[in-house]
Amino acid sequence: MCAVSGGKDSYAMHTLLVELARRAPVRFSIIAVNIDQGHPGYPGHLLRDYMTAGQHEFMMVSEDTYSIVTEKIPENKTYCSLCSRLRRGILYRLAKELGCTKIALGHHRDDAINTLLLNLVFAGQLKAMPPKLISDDGDNVVIRPLIYCAEDDLAAFSAEQAFPIIPCDLCGSQDNLQRKAVSRLLADLEARHPGVRQNMLAALGNVRPSHLFDKRLWKQLGLEVAQDERADKEGRDLGDMVPTTRLLRDTA
Numbered sequence: 075m076c077a078v079s080g081g082k083d084s085y086a087m088h089t090l091l092v093e094l095a096r097r098a099p100v101r102f103s104i105i106a107v108n109i110d111q112g113h114p115g116y117p118g119h120l121l122r123d124y125m126t127a128g129q130h131e132f133m134m135v136s137e138d139t140y141s142i143v144t145e146k147i148p149e150n151k152t153y154c155s156l157c158s159r160l161r162r163g164i165l166y167r168l169a170k171e172l173g174c175t176k177i178a179l180g181h182h183r184d185d186a187i188n189t190l191l192l193n194l195v196f197a198g199q200l201k202a203m204p205p206k207l208i209s210d211d212g213d214n215v216v217i218r219p220l221i222y223c224a225e226d227d228l229a230a231f232s233a234e235q236a237f238p239i240i241p242c243d244l245c246g247s248q249d250n251l252q253r254k255a256v257s258r259l260l261a262d263l264e265a266r267h268p269g270v271r272q273n274m275l276a277a278l279g280n281v282r283p284s285h286l287f288d289k290r291l292w293k294q295l296g297l298e299v300a301q302d303e304r305a306d307k308e309g310r311d312l313g314d315m316v317p318t319t320r321l322l323r324d325t326a
Contacts, residue, residue: 075174076106077165080121080240082232083180087220089235091178092130105131105172109164111157112138120238133172137164152251166214181218184225184260187274191256200286202278222275 076091078084088106095104106125110118118134125132139160143153169177181203190202207216220228232239263270283291291297 075165075169075172075176076104076178077180078106078108078121079180079242080108080118080238081180081242082237082239083182083185083220083225083228085124085235085237085239086223086228086231087178087180088130091219103131105133105174107165107168107172108132108134109139109161110134110136111161112136112140114140117240120240124238133168135164135168139164154251154253166209169214175215177214177216179216179218180220182220182223182225182228183275184257184271186218186221186278187271188253188256188260190274190278191260192252195256196252200288224271 076084076088078088088104091104095102108118108121110116122132122134137160139157142160143157147153147156165177168174186203190200193199193201203218203221205218205221208214209216260271283295284297
């Protein structure tokens with residue numbers, strides 16, 4: 075299942091997957107799925123006409139999540155989190171009904187590092203977007219074929235292909251998005267220090283667990299957690315759990 079929103083990223087992903095299916099040494103089929111979430115004036119015909127002209131297998135499903143989101147989210151609060159969860163639940167259900175073994179999403183490099191910073195700054199978590207994710211119930215596998223692609227490259231590809239873009243008039247029109255603030259921060263850093271985004275992407279694959287604070291992670295990886303009862307030179311009691319970074323030896 076190729077989830078298509080009508081934005082540049084999902085158009086590009088679908089185009090590339092169709093080409094890959096034609097060339098790859100393994101056989102797989104693709105069905106493009108779009109969710110009409112009930113946004114007023116949603117121009118779904120643009121996507122439908124595009125898929126019909128290209129003779130692509132396509133399904134558009136109508137699910138009025140718009141009413142739910144606007145009812146549940148207070149005024150001046152962002153819709154993204156609830157809207158995304160509702161959409162993901164629908165995709166999971168459809169994948170089961172259609173017998174799809176993978177759900178492909180169009181997230182790219184900049185989405186991944188934006189999510190990393192959003193979780194770090196606003197949620198107190200070190201978490202981003204993995205290229206492959208198995209759902210909590212184990213029934214669905216989500217893949218992100220574009221995760222190493224830069225957004226600028228996808229924008230250039232989209233312009234070259236002249237995709238009929240459908241704008242997001244719900245969350246995309248909100249000015250108080252935390253994601254927009256993070257995007258501006260990253261753009262400023264990139265302008266001052268070219269390569270910042272690529273370095274952040276590399277960091278997601280270069281994790282040093284022994285230098286983090288997650289005791290559950292230490293335990294899973296066999297890192298010993300010891301109580302450091304020493305005081306520093308100023309006489310303050312450190313009094314907290316710290317990793318020794320020494321691997322537990324097998325004493326069997």
